[in-house]
Each structure stands twice: as structure tokens, then as C-alpha cells.
Amino acid sequence: MDEKTLRELLREVRAGRLTESAAIERLRNLPFEDLGFAKVDHHRTLRQGFAEVVFGRGKTPEQVAGIVRSMLARKDGRHNILVTRADRRIYAAVKRLSRGATFYPLSGAILIERDRTEHGKGTILIVSAGTSDIPVAEEALVAAQALGNRAKAIYDVGVAGLHRLLDHREQLMEARVIICVAGMEGALPSVVAGLVSAPVIAVPTSVGYGASFGGVAAVLAMLNSCASNVSVVNIDNGFGAACVASCINRI
Numbered sequence: 130m131d132e133k134t135l136r137e138l139l140r141e142v143r144a145g146r147l148t149e150s151a152a153i154e155r156l157r158n159l160p161f162e163d164l165g166f167a168k169v170d171h172h173r174t175l176r177q178g179f180a181e182v183v184f185g186r187g188k189t190p191e192q193v194a195g196i197v198r199s200m201l202a203r204k205d206g207r208h209n210i211l212v213t214r215a216d217r218r219i220y221a222a223v224k225r226l227s228r229g230a231t232f233y234p235l236s237g238a239i240l241i242e243r244d245r246t247e248h249g250k251g252t253i254l255i256v257s258a259g260t261s262d263i264p265v266a267e268e269a270l271v272a273a274q275a276l277g278n279r280a281k282a283i284y285d286v287g288v289a290g291l292h293r294l295l296d297h298r299e300q301l302m303e304a305r306v307i308i309c310v311a312g313m314e315g316a317l318p319s320v321v322a323g324l325v326s327a328p329v330i331a332v333p334t335s336v337g338y339g340a341s342f343g344g345v346a347a348v349l350a351m352l353n354s355c356a357s358n359v360s361v362v363n364i365d366n367g368f369g370a371a372c373v374a375s376c377i378n379r380i
Contacts, residue, residue: 132175162199166192169199178248178379179276180208182368185215185237190222197223197241211275212239213268213368236268236367240275248277249378251305253371255280256294256321258287258311261336266310268367269332269374273308276375288316301325306374310367312336315347322356328377330370331361 138155141147162169170181183196193212200210212223213236220232220239227241253273257266263284273280286294294301294317301307301324309318310332318331331354333347340346344364351361362369 135175164195164199167196169196171200171203174208179372179375180210182272182275183210183212185212185219185239188219190219193219194222194226198226201226201241207243209244209275209277210241211272213237213272215239233267233271235264236271237264238268238271240271242275244277246277247279249279249305249375250380251279251378252303253278253280253306253308253374253378254300254304255282255308255310256286256297256301256317257282257284258309258313258317259336260285262310262312262334265332265334265365265367266308269308269310269371270367272368272371273374276371278375278378280371286317287311287313288320291320294320298324306330306377308332308367308370308374310334310370311351312344312347313338313341315350318351318359318361319354319356322354322359325358327358329356329359330373331359332367332370333361333364335365 138152142149142152160172162171173181183193185193197210215237223230223239230239230241232239255266255270257263266282270280270282283297304327307321307325307327307329309321309329311317312334315333318329322329331351333344333351335344348361348364
């Protein structure tokens with residue numbers, strides 16, 4: 130349930146079109162719904178402005194389907210439903226519940242789009258250093274769009290060929306928030322942040338050779354960025370970057 134739906138519910142009660150008992154029944158599972166293996170947080174949209182997102186890895190297809198079914202059954206709001214880090218078995222289970230489910234195989238994201246309202250005030254731009262970083266960048270892109278933002282992506286513009294990045298300078302300058310995804314030595318966010326006034330959210334990826342230590346080298350480089358408008362999320366956490374970017378874009 131979101132704030133708009135709750136206000137409509139209160140107006141219906143005040144106008145006498147809905148009884149108090151009927152309103153209570155709608156609100157009964159508002160905080161969460163206990164499925165045994167999961168407690169689905171139906172209250173999150175009201176608290177935070179966007180719905181709970183399902184992390185698919187480590188869950189069975191049946192468990193993910195159960196959570197999605199619970200979300201689809203709610204009659205008090207039609208928010209988008211996003212599953213991250215899923216596989217094709219999970220997608221098949223979700224697809225049986227909603228024909229409108231879309232699977233993004235690179236990132237493993239599943240999106241059931243039910244609300245195309247744009248809540249953000251500007252554009253979130255996702256920039257990836259290399260082609261190997263695209264899976265994490267795609268997760269950020271899909272999540273940012275699912276959360277109601279206008280989002281675009283630029284891929285393979287790492288510092289090994291800086292002219293590729295500079296070719297997109299106009300888009301960089303127009304973005305309200307930039308998510309910068311990079312593995313290897315993690316240099317790209319510092320370069321991007323030095324060109325723009327917008328906040329840059331750096332996402333280190335686990336892409337790289339042995340001394341990259343699965344993304345540790347990139348995360349340390351990003352944390353030590355000399356650009357003052359850089360913040361950093363966890364390794365491979367495209368979804369987390371999209372959430373922070375969405376919060377900034379709504380201000």
C-alpha cells in the first residue's frame with residue numbers, strides 16, 4: 130500500500146462508502162504477511178516510497194513464486210514487482226503467475242511492470258567501464274526503472290579508452306545522478322566524478338584478474354577516490370546503487 134492508496138481508503142471511510150470493518154480488513158496485513166518461509170513487507174511502499182524487492186539467489190522457485198503471488202494478490206496498490214539474481218527456473222515459476230513478467234538474463238532480474246509513473250525528477254545515468262561489467266550495470270538499470278525513474282545506460286567506456294567516455298559528455302552533464310560500474314582497478318568513477326557536479330554512486334564489480342581479489346581492489350580504489358562527489362556501494366551491488374540513486378532523484 131502506498132500513501133495515495135491509503136488516503137483514498139480514508140476518504141472512502143469518511144464519505145461512508147466503506148465501513149470501518151471493511152477498511153480494517155484491507156489493513157489487516159498491512160505491516161507484513163507471514164508465509165512461513167518469508168514475511169512479505171507490504172508496508173514498505175508506504176514507509177519508503179517503493180515496494181520490497183525479492184532477492185532470488187538462495188531461494189527455491191516455489192519460494193520466490195509464493196512471495197510474488199502474495200504481492201500480486203494485494204488489491205491496495207499496483208506497484209512494480211522486481212526479483213533480482215534469479216535464474217530461468219525462477220523466471221518460469223514467476224511467468225506462470227504473470228504473463229507480463231520480463232526476464233533480463235545478463236543480470237538475472239525479473240520485472241513485472243504494473244506502474245509506469247515516473248517519481249524521479251531527472252535522469253539516472255548508468256555508466257559501465259567494460260562489457261564484462263554489464264550484468265551489474267543492467268541490474269542497476271532495471272532496478273532504477275522499476276523504482277519509477279527515467280534511466281539510461283552507457284556501456285564500455287572505461288579508462289583504457291577515455292575518448293569513448295568523453296564522446297558522451299553531454300549525457301553525463303545532464304544526468305541528475307550517475308551510477309558508475311567498474312571492475313579491474315576501479316578508476317572510472319573518479320574520472321566521471323571529476324567531469325560532473327552530480328552525485329556519482331560507484332559500484333565495484335568482481336571483474337578482474339587475480340590481484341583484483343574479486344572486486345576488493347576496485348572497492349578500495351573507489352573508497353579512496355580524490356573526487357569528493359563519489360560514494361560507494363558493495364561489490365556487484367547494482368540494485369543497492371539504484372535504490373540510493375532513486376532516493377536522491379526523488380528529492
